[in-house]
Amino acid sequence: MGEFDLIRRFFQRLPAADAGVEVGVGDDCAVLRPTPGARWLVSSDMLVEGRHFLSTVDPARLGHKALAVNLSDLAACGATPRGFTLALALPRVDEAWLAGFARGLWALSEASGCPLIGGDTTQGPLNLCITVLGEAPAGQALLRGGARAGDEIWVSGRLGDARLALEVFRGTVALEGNGFEAVRRAMECPTPRLALGQALRGIATAAIDLSDGLLGDLGHILAASGVGACLDVDALPRSAVLAAQPAALQRQCLLAGGDDYELLFTAPAGARLPDVGVALTRIGRIEARPGLRVVDAAGAAVEHGLRGYDHFAS
Amino acid sequence: MGEFDLIRRFFQRLPAADAGVEVGVGDDCAVLRPTPGARWLVSSDMLVEGRHFLSTVDPARLGHKALAVNLSDLAACGATPRGFTLALALPRVDEAWLAGFARGLWALSEASGCPLIGGDTTQGPLNLCITVLGEAPAGQALLRGGARAGDEIWVSGRLGDARLALEVFRGTVALEGNGFEAVRRAMECPTPRLALGQALRGIATAAIDLSDGLLGDLGHILAASGVGACLDVDALPRSAVLAAQPAALQRQCLLAGGDDYELLFTAPAGARLPDVGVALTRIGRIEARPGLRVVDAAGAAVEHGLRGYDHFAS
Numbered sequence: 001m002g003e004f005d006l007i008r009r010f011f012q013r014l015p016a017a018d019a020g021v022e023v024g025v026g027d028d029c030a031v032l033r034p035t036p037g038a039r040w041l042v043s044s045d046m047l048v049e050g051r052h053f054l055s056t057v058d059p060a061r062l063g064h065k066a067l068a069v070n071l072s073d074l075a076a077c078g079a080t081p082r083g084f085t086l087a088l089a090l091p092r093v094d095e096a097w098l099a100g101f102a103r104g105l106w107a108l109s110e111a112s113g114c115p116l117i118g119g120d121t122t123q124g125p126l127n128l129c130i131t132v133l134g135e136a137p138a139g140q141a142l143l144r145g146g147a148r149a150g151d152e153i154w155v156s157g158r159l160g161d162a163r164l165a166l167e168v169f170r171g172t173v174a175l176e177g178n179g180f181e182a183v184r185r186a187m188e189c190p191t192p193r194l195a196l197g198q199a200l201r202g203i204a205t206a207a208i209d210l211s212d213g214l215l216g217d218l219g220h221i222l223a224a225s226g227v228g229a230c231l232d233v234d235a236l237p238r239s240a241v242l243a244a245q246p247a248a249l250q251r252q253c254l255l256a257g258g259d260d261y262e263l264l265f266t267a268p269a270g271a272r273l274p275d276v277g278v279a280l281t282r283i284g285r286i287e288a289r290p291g292l293r294v295v296d297a298a299g300a301a302v303e304h305g306l307r308g309y310d311h312f313a314s
Numbered sequence: 315m316g317e318f319d320l321i322r323r324f325f326q327r328l329p330a331a332d333a334g335v336e337v338g339v340g341d342d343c344a345v346l347r348p349t350p351g352a353r354w355l356v357s358s359d360m361l362v363e364g365r366h367f368l369s370t371v372d373p374a375r376l377g378h379k380a381l382a383v384n385l386s387d388l389a390a391c392g393a394t395p396r397g398f399t400l401a402l403a404l405p406r407v408d409e410a411w412l413a414g415f416a417r418g419l420w421a422l423s424e425a426s427g428c429p430l431i432g433g434d435t436t437q438g439p440l441n442l443c444i445t446v447l448g449e450a451p452a453g454q455a456l457l458r459g460g461a462r463a464g465d466e467i468w469v470s471g472r473l474g475d476a477r478l479a480l481e482v483f484r485g486t487v488a489l490e491g492n493g494f495e496a497v498r499r500a501m502e503c504p505t506p507r508l509a510l511g512q513a514l515r516g517i518a519t520a521a522i523d524l525s526d527g528l529l530g531d532l533g534h535i536l537a538a539s540g541v542g543a544c545l546d547v548d549a550l551p552r553s554a555v556l557a558a559q560p561a562a563l564q565r566q567c568l569l570a571g572g573d574d575y576e577l578l579f580t581a582p583a584g585a586r587l588p589d590v591g592v593a594l595t596r597i598g599r600i601e602a603r604p605g606l607r608v609v610d611a612a613g614a615a616v617e618h619g620l621r622g623y624d625h626f627a628s
Binding site: 022023026027030031033034036040041043044045048049051076083087090093117118120122123125129131133134138143144145207208209310311 | 318340346347348350352353355356357364388390399400401403432435436439448450522
């Protein structure tokens with residue numbers, strides 16, 4: 001199968017008539033019709049084998065995750081998805097792998113109303129690069145820099161399961177049966193919080209998606225906003241599987257886990273938060289004093305020695 | 315140097331105030347202000363070491379080329395660039411390499427008014443993925459499907475030098491001195507024909523940029539337009555260096571060379587073509603009869619046995 005057959009077979013479907021895609025896959029550029037008055041939001045994420053996913057992952061889950069982590073960036077900004085491009089380097093044409101990958105990718109594409117509009121295919125070490133395009137009304141994109149002293153810090157869903165699953169694959173933790181399947185699912189099939197992000201427009205003062213671990217990502221909000229924070233580690237939402245682990249491991253997974261793809265946001269105290277069917281947990285407070293202080297439920301300082309993920313930190 | 319220092323040092327500059335970039339590098343998404351009434355055009359290209367570039371290439375030229383091949387897709391659609399994202403997988407942090415790469419990238423970014431607005435950095439086998447965003451007035455994007463019988467076929471610049479340089483690197487051709495430097499420059503520093511593409515709005519009936527070789531790319535126009543063509547191989551514009559090579563090698567480089575990044579377009583016979591300082595050469599004619607016929611200056615059929623580039627063709 002050649003390059004162009006491969007594209008036609010796995011990566012070319014007509015977008016919905018109301019998607020505003022005037023030209024999709026198959027020309028030099030895709031052509032999109034913008035919503036009058038909206039702003040365009042753009043984000044790119046690259047996934048590399050052995051670093052962002054294991055070579056043994058179910059290709060359908062990989063197709064889902066490659067798009068999910070990109071949609072999560074749109075969600076963090078409160079954007080409505082409009083389309084994405086996929087650039088794919090493949091060592092060889094493996095039709096069964098491609099069929100699975102495409103199945104997972106298209107399922108999330110259709111569920112999120114985000115059509116595949118273009119991309120590139122080449123031979124090389126396995127690498128997936130997706131760029132997502134979305135829209136938000138002018139002045140309403142959620143950014144990192146708006147947190148103010150007195151704001152409350154909130155997080156969606158539960159944290160740490162993806163990291164716990166990674167530790168099982170690394171062999172440092174033993175988990176079996178349903179518990180392992182549940183955390184593995186968190187790692188391989190994250191849900192981008194698109195509805196929540198859009199519902200937080202005009203309510204959240206700052207937002208980010210959790211990809212590099214809570215400490216690192218909250219640090220980005222604090223740096224961009226020029227504020228500090230106090231974080232209650234005991235308040236962090238966690239699964240029963242994670243809650244059954246030793247305390248030190250729990251904290252590592254919760255504070256520096258990475259790959260959560262939940263939304264972390266700040267809102268004025270007492271703000272009316274949206275109910276979109278996703279649990280929201282208050283986990284701390286923004287303070288004028290710079291720095292991030294981690295405390296337990298009793299208010300005592302917690303020494304953790306952890307930090308966010310950095311691809312090139314030694 | 316960590317990931318975030320790397321981004322700040324090499325890949326973060328404030329876009330021009332009039333670029334319409336409300337949020338650039340450093341948040342979950344970039345935010346762009348569209349031109350009222352325009353359409354959005356999007357294209358992604360991925361470059362892999364050993365396939366799209368040699369490991370020994372000057373990193374500044376690689377930075378230029380990575381952006382140039384993407385801008386060439388915008389040019390082919392007649393779009394005005396608005397910004398690009400860069401996703402970069404690096405085996406390690408090599409500051410001298412990054413400084414050179416960033417220098418070439420920024421020079422073309424600034425020359426073409428296309429600011430870097432976001433991206434991703436990770437560790438992995440060297441891979442560059444750029445997504446470009448541009449605009450064109452509604453209904454005016456140049457596409458592949460509009461060629462009509464009787465249209466003339468035109469090409470910008472000169473063809474085949476990039477392929478000739480590749481053959482020198484492969485050791486199948488010997489070239490030295492200024493001749494080698496000239497064709498090597500064509501391979502490593504292509505010029506995206508942005509002004510030409512924009513000037514062809516409303517004039518060209520179909521357009522594509524030449525990346526996979528003339529036969530393959532013209533074939534895309536013919537397939538999308540449902541027409542055939544007659545192509546005069548002797549009319550194809552070529553450099554003095556290429557013209558000094560054996561006839562069979564010239565034809566290989568001209569017809570199936572790849573990496574030209576010139577514009578191939580069709581226009582009604584007698585159309586007034588724009589003068590933007592780029593040579594334009596008439597190389598053939600669109601015909602109703604399907605198929606692509608290659609002839610010489612005397613009109614005799616040329617047997618060539620060549621085809622366009624396919625990353626997965628065996």
